[in-house]
Amino acid sequence: MRRFSITKHEYGLLAAIALFVIALVLNKSFQYSLVLFVISYLLAGGEILLKAIKQVSLRKLFNENVLMSIATIAAFAIGEYPEAVAVMLFFRIGEFFEDLAVDRAKDSIADLMNIKPEYANVKRDSNIIQVSPENVIKGELIVVKPGERVPLDGIILEGNSSVDTSALTGESMPRDVFPGDKILSGYINISGVMELEVINEYQESAVARILNLVENASAKKALTEQFITRFARYYTPVVVLTALLIAMLPPLIISGATFSEWVYRACVMLVISCPCALTLSIPLTYFGGIGGASRRGVLVKGGNYLDALNQVDAVIFDKTGTLTEGVFEVTEIVPVETVSKDYLLSMAAHAEFFSNQPLAKSIISFYHQQLPHAKIEQQDITEYQEIPGFGVQAYVQGIQVILGNHRLMKRSGFEVPEVEKPGSVVYIAIDNSYVGYIVLADKIKEDATATVQALREKGILHLVMLTGDRKIVGQTVGEKLGLDDVYAELLPEEKVEIFDHLKKKGLKKVAFVGDGMNDAPVLAKADIGVAMGGLGSDAAIEAADIVLTTDEPGKLVEAMDVAKRTKRIVVQNIVLALGVKVLFLTLGAFGVATLWEAVFADVGVTILAVLNASRVLRVRKKQEAPISYQLELPAQ
DSSP, rough: OOOOOOOOHHHHHHHHHHHHHHHHHHTTHHHHHHHHHHHHHHHHHHHHHHHHHHHHHHOOOOSHHHHHHHHHHHHHHTHHHHHHHHHHHHHHHHHHHHHHHHHHHHHHHHHHHHOOOOEEEETTTEEEEEEEEOOOTTTOOEETTTTOOSSOOOEEEEEEEEOOOOOHHHOOOOOEETOOOEETOEEESSSSSSEEOOOGGGGGGGHHHEEEEEHHHTSSOHHHHHHHHHHHHHHHHHHHHHHHHHHHHHHHSTOOOOHHHHHHHHHHHHHHHHHHHHHHHHHHHHHHHHHHTTTEEEEEEOOOHHHHHHTTTEEESSSSSTTTTOEEEEEEEEOOOSSOOOHHHHHHHTTTOOSSSHHHHHHHHHHHHHHTTTOGGGGGEEEEEETTTTTTEEEEEEEEEEEOOOOHHHTTTTOOOOOOSEEEEEEEEETTTTEEEEEEEOOOOOTHHHHHHHHTTTTTTTTEEEEOHHHHHHHHHHHTTTEEEOSSOHHHHHHHHHHHHHTTOOOOEEEEEEOOOHHHHHHSSSSEEEEEEETOOOHHHHHSSEEEEOTTTTTTHHHHHHHHHHHHHHHHHHHHHHHHHHHHHHHHHHSSOOHHHHIIIIHHHHHHHHHHHHHGGGEEEEEEOEEEEOOOOOOO
């Protein structure tokens, strides 16, 4: 936030105003008042004149500094001293208030930048020392005290606490966290002391990724911004040429017309023609929209994606981790007659040890619950291979284990039964023999149904789900949520094929929402790729255009609300700026508007447009119940 201390430039502006008032009082004494007007003009507009000279030398002829300089010098030449100085004074005063408005609009981004932690308390050689987060390596232990910001992503080893996640997620209520929970850098520790094991170095942490996304967001301009830039490039020269013709032609062809009168009218047009209301307020509106979205827990990688959200007519969802919790529970273990449940579960847990897939984590977690004294020895597992879209295979104590879906079994040459049960089925083959299957159940996220309903209310009638899960599971979820189409048992490349097929149906903009590594190809190909950032994979977040920092699909609806509000304010500013300018350009050409009105048409409209743009930052936060933030993690 800008501090209200007076700078040397503002002292100069105050002195210019004082001299201007004195000159007006002494206006009858031409000799002294002219000197005071000139000094006041130079104090107020000296910097603008220097900028104009520099820009002309660079052949940048059509900008506000050059236009103001030409108009005011011409006004001096025809004897309109008070108005020439007044134009510069009001222009400078307008710049001052514009700066205040711009600073306010940038506050949300500045607040977000404050999430960067300054230090980390690291345990080294039985001592706790403060070091820069950039100097902490993965696997080190850090201590976070009450009131401190979590410096790096980590797993809680010791300590219970509540954390404020609002800077990253936009959630107003604190979250309770416990040993085994994963917490992200940027959270603020509210109560207890926590000891964490670092799981991501600073460059890969949530804070670093978020700051990088926000800092680069303004580089991708919306179509409206690009249009305004091109518009100003042609609009300003046309107006300058028109002003030149108004100054020169009427005195030559109209009887009784004087150069001073028509030059004055041309000066009015030059002042009015500055397109700064558009060129400043439109980018600022998108910047504010990105900032407002970030405060809701939605990171938008560019203004162009805010624009695109207003044109979405179809949304495609991944299932696991997007519409469903992605935290599975083992509901049934069905081995063949010659194999025990414990043996089948043990071999499955060992084979899945290196996998980060939700099903794998759930199997490992269930294994430790059922056999609390059993340990998985890493050296027992060799030749591990993950087969995307199918499953995994590995050797456990020299015995081959193949574990995955029906397709993997068929591809590996095993005959397995068709299991028609709601839930995900993981088939297992050990030492070249099929030995049974495990059924895991997932549940639909709390806000998934409300999200689908809200999207329909916004006019998005084509809602589709793509999943690698079995057909019966996909159809069950799709029916409960009321989706239009469900495509199941898909490999990553088949998801891309289905996306291309849907796109050919004449849809304008298609958004894809996903969270896993398997979703990255579709996220990159979609018109708008939306990644679930809380538990989403790095590949998905990197490929996406919008990142939801929580795992709530409802954040997509909030992002659309911000996009709609941003677009509405952009249109308002365009209508306001062009409407007022056309009116005053017409009045100026007919000699009705004076330079005083011209200043309002330029500076006044710019201030109004910028203030209107800052409205997009307002965030109406809903009241939320306390959330227990516990993740299913493999036992260490």
